[in-house]
Amino acid sequence: AQSVTQLGSHVSVSEGALVLLRCNYSSSVPPYLFWYVQYPNQGLQLLLKYTTGATLVKGINGFEAEFKKSETSFHLTKPSAHMSDAAEYFCAVRGRNRDDKIIFGKGTRLHILP
Amino acid sequence: GAVVSQHPSWVICKSGTSVKIECRSLDFQATTMFWYRQFPKQSLMLMATSNEGSKATYEQGVEKDKFLINHASLTLSTLTVTSAHPEDSSFYICRAAGTANTEAFFGQGTRLTVV
Numbered sequence: 001a002q003s004v005t006q007l008g009s010h011v012s013v014s015e016g017a018l019v020l021l022r023c024n025y026s027s028s029v030p031p032y033l034f035w036y037v038q039y040p041n042q043g044l045q046l047l048l049k050y051t052t053g054a055t056l057v058k059g060i061n062g063f064e065a066e067f068k069k070s071e072t073s074f075h076l077t078k079p080s081a082h083m084s085d086a087a088e089y090f091c092a093v094r095g096r097n098r099d100d101k102i103i104f105g106k107g108t109r110l111h112i113l114p
Numbered sequence: 115g116a117v118v119s120q121h122p123s124w125v126i127c128k129s130g131t132s133v134k135i136e137c138r139s140l141d142f143q144a145t146t147m148f149w150y151r152q153f154p155k156q157s158l159m160l161m162a163t164s165n166e167g168s169k170a171t172y173e174q175g176v177e178k179d180k181f182l183i184n185h186a187s188l189t190l191s192t193l194t195v196t197s198a199h200p201e202d203s204s205f206y207i208c209r210a211a212g213t214a215n216t217e218a219f220f221g222q223g224t225r226l227t228v229v
Contacts, residue, residue, distance in 0.1 A: 036220075043120065043207050043220035044158075090157065098213075102148075106157045 002027045004093045006105035014113045019063075019078040021108050023091030026072065033074040034092040034102070035065055044090060050074065061085070086112045116142045118210045120221025127198055127228055135193045135224045137208030142219075144210035147191035149183060152205040152223075164191060198228040 007022040025031060032051050036044040048059025055067040065076045074091060091105040117140040127133050137147060146165050150158040162178075164170035164185035172178045180202075182194040191210075195202055208221040 041124075041205070041223065041225055043118075043223040045220070101160060101163070102209075104157045107155075109155075 002031060002093050002095060002100075002103050004091050004103055004105040006089075006091050006108050008108055009106065010109045010111065012111040012113055013081045015083055016080050019076070019081045019085065019110065021076040021089050021091075021110065023065075023074045023076065023105060024072055025074060025091075025093045027093060027095070029096065030069070032094045032096060033065075033067060034094070035059065035063070035074070035076050036090045036092060036104075037061075038088040038090065038107075047076070047089075081110075081112050083112050083114070086110055116140075116210070116212070116219045118144075118208065118219045118221045120208050120224055122224060123222055124225040125227070127226070129199055129228055130197055132194055132196045133198055133226060135195075135206055135208075135226075137191045137193070137210065137221050139189050139210040139212075139219070142210075142212050143188035144191070144219075145188065145213055146211040147183075147185050148209040148211070149181075149191075149193050150207045150209065152207060154205075158207060161193075195226065198226070200228045202226065203228045 003026045005024045034049045035047040038044050047063050048057045050057045050067045058064045063078045088107045090107050092102050094102040119138045121136045149161045152158050161176045162170045162172045164183050166188050170183040185191040207223040210219050
């Protein structure tokens, strides 16, 4: 069985500061890993994903995440926060079989301070 | 990326009536559709999974007679909330997956309010 834990339901950073959203997963086999962003009253938008290959994954809007197998982590970072980054972020994990379900973390609300 | 269109984006209905939510994959064939429910400030809860032409598989605790799911074609799935009650008020989101299923394409979500 797989699971994902997001540390911190709320994170506040100043505009221009580093954004770090933490995600740890549990899986018996190397999983697929995802980060999604959700703006109010909207669906989820894929930021980035890790499937195989390079462990540092670059996504949209300047975000990136690094898959660290030894730490079972997939933390999301962005060097410089922008006001428009304020949203809910979900980390997700899925097995590699086609019928595996995607498991979402509980989400982290990112607040950007002016 | 692929486009998934969910309609309506919001709906208000009276208690006891039924509401249908549509989810369309516009530029790919969605062999599998997933329906989620999201409570305020919470994560997504998978309600059911449907494969085109087959009956939906519901998660434990989800009433299949209340949440009717139809996936009659590779580009359209519908969720009908029957005899809606105020406790059914929530944000419903569909997700469409193609054959590769390494990426999840979500609809925009539907805010259902039952009064």
